[in-house]
Amino acid sequence: MDFLEPVLAGFGVVFTPVNLLYVLAGVVIGMVIGVLPGLGPVATIALLLPITYEIPAESAIIMLAGIYYGAMYGGTITSVLLRLPGEAATVITTIDGYQMARQGRAGSALGIAAIGSFIGGTVSIVGLTLVAPLLARFSLGFGPPENAVLAAMGILLVASLGTVSTAKSLVAAGLGLLLAAAGPDPLFASPRFTFGNINLADGVDFVALAMGLFGLGEILYLLEHRARNRLPKPRVSNAWPSRQDWRQSRGAVGRGSVVGFFIGLLPGGGGVLSSMAAYALEKRRSRTPERFGRGAIEGVAAPETANNAAATSSFIPLLTLGIPTNPVMALIFGALLLQGIPPGPRLINENPEVFWGVIDSMYVGNIFLLILSVPLVGIFVRLVSVRDSILAPIVVTVTMLGVYTVNNSTFDMLLVIVFGVVGYLMKKTGFEPGPLVLAFVLGSVLETAFRQSMRIFDGDPSGFVTRPISGTLFVVTVLALLLPVGIRLARRRRKAASPAATVPADAAPSATESADREATVPSQRQDRAADTPPPVD
Amino acid sequence: MTRSDLDEASPPTGEDEPGLLPSEDVPPAGRLGQLVAGVVPVALGLVALGYSVSLSLGTPAEAGPGLWPALASLLLLGAGLWSLVFERDAGAVERFSRGGIGIALGVVSLVVFVLLINRIGFEMSTLLVMAFWLKVLGRESWLVTAAVSIATTAVLYLLFITLLDVSLPRLAF
Numbered sequence: 001m002d003f004l005e006p007v008l009a010g011f012g013v014v015f016t017p018v019n020l021l022y023v024l025a026g027v028v029i030g031m032v033i034g035v036l037p038g039l040g041p042v043a044t045i046a047l048l049l050p051i052t053y054e055i056p057a058e059s060a061i062i063m064l065a066g067i068y069y070g071a072m073y074g075g076t077i078t079s080v081l082l083r084l085p086g087e088a089a090t091v092i093t094t095i096d097g098y099q100m101a102r103q104g105r106a107g108s109a110l111g112i113a114a115i116g117s118f119i120g121g122t123v124s125i126v127g128l129t130l131v132a133p134l135l136a137r138f139s140l141g142f143g144p145p146e147n148a149v150l151a152a153m154g155i156l157l158v159a160s161l162g163t164v165s166t167a168k169s170l171v172a173a174g175l176g177l178l179l180a181a182a183g184p185d186p187l188f189a190s191p192r193f194t195f196g197n198i199n200l201a202d203g204v205d206f207v208a209l210a211m212g213l214f215g216l217g218e219i220l221y222l223l224e225h226r227a228r229n230r231l232p233k234p235r236v237s238n239a240w241p242s243r244q245d246w247r248q249s250r251g252a253v254g255r256g257s258v259v260g261f262f263i264g265l266l267p268g269g270g271g272v273l274s275s276m277a278a279y280a281l282e283k284r285r286s287r288t289p290e291r292f293g294r295g296a297i298e299g300v301a302a303p304e305t306a307n308n309a310a311a312t313s314s315f316i317p318l319l320t321l322g323i324p325t326n327p328v329m330a331l332i333f334g335a336l337l338l339q340g341i342p343p344g345p346r347l348i349n350e351n352p353e354v355f356w357g358v359i360d361s362m363y364v365g366n367i368f369l370l371i372l373s374v375p376l377v378g379i380f381v382r383l384v385s386v387r388d389s390i391l392a393p394i395v396v397t398v399t400m401l402g403v404y405t406v407n408n409s410t411f412d413m414l415l416v417i418v419f420g421v422v423g424y425l426m427k428k429t430g431f432e433p434g435p436l437v438l439a440f441v442l443g444s445v446l447e448t449a450f451r452q453s454m455r456i457f458d459g460d461p462s463g464f465v466t467r468p469i470s471g472t473l474f475v476v477t478v479l480a481l482l483l484p485v486g487i488r489l490a491r492r493r494r495k496a497a498s499p500a501a502t503v504p505a506d507a508a509p510s511a512t513e514s515a516d517r518e519a520t521v522p523s524q525r526q527d528r529a530a531d532t533p534p535p536v537d
Numbered sequence: 538m539t540r541s542d543l544d545e546a547s548p549p550t551g552e553d554e555p556g557l558l559p560s561e562d563v564p565p566a567g568r569l570g571q572l573v574a575g576v577v578p579v580a581l582g583l584v585a586l587g588y589s590v591s592l593s594l595g596t597p598a599e600a601g602p603g604l605w606p607a608l609a610s611l612l613l614l615g616a617g618l619w620s621l622v623f624e625r626d627a628g629a630v631e632r633f634s635r636g637g638i639g640i641a642l643g644v645v646s647l648v649v650f651v652l653l654i655n656r657i658g659f660e661m662s663t664l665l666v667m668a669f670w671l672k673v674l675g676r677e678s679w680l681v682t683a684a685v686s687i688a689t690t691a692v693l694y695l696l697f698i699t700l701l702d703v704s705l706p707r708l709a710f
Contacts, residue, residue: 051701054703165620167623171617171620177605181605187600192592192602224637387675389675389677390685392670393675393685393686393689394667394685394689396647396666397667397689400650401693405701410654413651414648420647424640430630459596461597
């Protein structure tokens with residue numbers, strides 16, 4: 001059984017006391033920040049980058065991964081109890097989760113979310129364990145042209161899937177590529193975009209960029225958008241889901257696991273999209289769709305299962321192809337680079353302790369989450385009342401001091417401030433920092449691969465299309481880019497036919513409908529569902 | 538303003554961003570604000586393109602240092618133009634309100650923090666910047682300000698100096 005050997009060795013990495021502690025720390029931090037409305041996993045991981053630099057690579061990534069899937073669960077708690085999604089991937093859970101809480105079934109909702117998350121996560125890890133080595137072996141044969149197309153595909157798909165406007169995301173991506181180009185030319189080492197500044201001679205530091213855009217930028221934006229009046233705290237009956245609850249949501253958990261796993265693999269996929277798709281699927285399949293929006297337990301089970309499954313499977317492209325598919329993965333990519341470990345097909349053989357350690361830690365982390373979540377609900381709910389005015393300065397000082405420690409450089413602190421302002425302005429003007437950071441991370445890989453390919457092709461770019469693997473990837477990318485455009489055009493035509501697009505008085509069905517629609521058109525707004533007022537009884 | 542108008546005004550959100558939370562609605566920017574937001578990427582693209590060309594492009598097979606940045610600038614320029622011409626949707630850009638003054642103050646305080654840290658060490662600077670954010674920007678009570686800023690500084694000291702043993706500029710005396 002030599003297939004199992006590295007997997008078991010990975011458990012050896014996880015079951016050291018230190019690493020178990022990092023798993024625990026990761027999932028607890030994740031749950032806490034999932035609950036805090038102002039702080040998501042992206043900002044937190046950006047914030048912790050300097051600390052991970054100080055600890056061994058496998059421990060660092062184990063903790064960061066724990067934060068990511070822990071946050072998925074933390075966000076559920078506030079979604080269900082307060083109708084406040086602490087985290088974007090749990091927005092859809094507010095629809096039925098909050099209704100369940102109002103009917104006194106909060107315990108059932110949280111319980112099924114915990115169980116669903118555990119099952120979804122575990123199914124996804126099994127998939128990861130089986131698929132990742134195969135994919136890594138396959139992609140070992142990739143040459144510069146394949147790598148170039150793959151990296152370009154990652155950037156383009158993230159830009160087209162994630163947001164309101166593809167053009168604005170592409171602007172952000174272009175900016176990211178330019179920032180990545182600053183510093184020495186990768187082949188000739190002649191300086192570019194350094195403007196004679198010695199501090200820029202090695203280019204822009206990833207940690208400063210990420211912490212500025214995601215950490216400080218987020219906080220500055222938060223300062224202007226203070227959370228509105230808090231909702232009263234509901235009673236939590238600590239009842240576990242009944243047998244009937246489980247029977248009702250069994251199918252939803254199963255389908256959510258599969259949906260989540262596959263959507264997590266896509267660039268731009270991840271928690272948000274998968275939770276929406278799983279919810280839409282359940283509603284469409286249901287024989288009693290009218291129950292959705294009125295406290296259907298499947299409406300909690302499916303998205304919660306799916307977002308955890310997706311959070312796990314989104315590690316596959318990163319660990320095997322070296323392609324981050326969402327901002328969190330871009331940060332983990334950066335964390336690996338900081339440790340001197342380039343993520344990609346060679347990771348599994350050259351750093352098996354990182355590869356299998358991280359994967360196996362997720363089994364353990366999901367068990368921790370399951371054990372911790374139910375008894376700690378009361379404490380987590382209380383966290384919601386931490387004021388932004390207290391949270392903001394703490395986050396800011398941790399950011400500023402943290403970035404200093406990476407290079408002992410006050411210049412990097414100034415860079416954080418600059419990128420913090422840029423991030424704030426971008427959010428203000430409808431640009432997303434996510435594609436920028438992704439493009440920045442992939443920029444040098446892409447440039448080197450592109451220039452080497454052009455050398456191989458003797459300057460003829462058609463080589464990208466005629467090579468079988470890169471050609472296939474190219475066609476897939478083009479199709480994936482055109483699909484949402486087509487759907488949007490069709491929608492616009494439909495909308496033009498029926499101009500009465502006002503929100504109806506009975507808002508609950510409209511919320512679910514819009515969720516339904518948005519799941520099929522991922523680039524649409526995702527905040528509607530959360531914003532719709534509860535139905536008037 | 539109808540409900541759907543407000544929805545349009547809320548900022549775009551993506552993976553893992555807390556922008557989905559109920560927040561005080563910041564109204565969309567006027568024509569000028571949108572125009573500026575649309576023109577800036579285009580201008581940046583043009584400047585970067587000019588600079589890239591000046592670095593020498595080389596040939597497709599033997600690219601010079603400027604070819605790749607030039608391609609990236611073209612992407613920026615093209616997407617910026619597309620967004621400027623076809624996507625002038627009113628909701629995307631928020632108005633710059635009076636809240637912006639607080640943010641400007643916050644940014645200035647951080648610059649001062651960076652300047653101070655090499656002179657008086659990180660302990661005092663952290664305490665000062667925390668107190669400023671809590672008391673002036675956050676309008677917290679003196680008690681909360683003192684408690685949170687001292688506690689945070691202490692925890693940061695424990696984390697960075699005692700636990701991780703990293704080199705931060707320390708108290709000068």
